Amino acid sequence: MPDDLTKAGRPTPRSAFAEVAPDGLFERPGVIRLRDPGHRPKTLLRVRLTPAWSAAAESVLGVAPPDQPGTPARSPVANVLWLGPDEWLVLGIGPASRSCIGLGSLAPALLRAGLAAAEVGDGLPDLELSGPRAREILAGGAALDLHPTAFPAGRATRTRLGRIGVLLQRAEDSGNGPVFRLHVERPWAGHLWSWLADAALDHPSNDESFPR
Missing domain, CATH: 3.30.1360.120 (Probable tRNA modification gtpase trme; domain 1)
Structure with missing residues (x-):
């Protein structure tokens, strides 16, 4: 190669x-x-939610991660699904996600914001x-x-x-x-x-x- x-x-x-x-x-x-x-860009986000970290996630995703079981949160950039008290699946959506995050993975931007994130994409x-x-x-x-x-x-x-x-x-x-x-x-x-x-x-x- x-x-x-x-x-x-x-x-x-x-x-x-x-x-x-x-x-x-x-x-x-x-x-x-x-x-x-x-293919859909998917990022696994793990963090113990505090007001500061919620604000950091919102600065990237355009919406704060939901804090109630099973509930979603949506913005022009991402659809965020609650998986557990410290875990979310972030689905990159729409042209806003692709234009500001390149191929659509939000993991790099979340990592720069100090959050634990991993792109899972085609693995899920x-x-x-x-x-x-x-x-x-x-x-x-x-x-x-x-x-x-x-x-x-x-x-x-x-x-x-x-x-x-x-x-x-x-x-x-x-x-x-x-x-x-x-x-x-x-x-x-x-x-x-x-x-x-x-x-x-x-x-x-x-x-x-x-x-x-």
């Missing part, structure tokens, strides 16, 4: 779902739709789950109350699904029902995709034109 190969010139990492979903898409009409959204891939039976599919493998009143849009929590650990995030509903994002450690990505696709085949479709 040439010594002068820059980070920008390196090949894009192979999708964690390539083995089970080369096209990055699975759909059972009337049940669920799975989609690989591709995510998939998007949507469709009219998405909530039923998840309820079949996770011991969570996923009713909108208990798990509203924006909420995120760690749980077990299909015998593996995931970070489950509820996004805004679409016209075709609820939308969830599932973040999983890369070695388990293919297993998670396959588990969800197999579960969908066991559910009857709401689409009368699609075989049950």
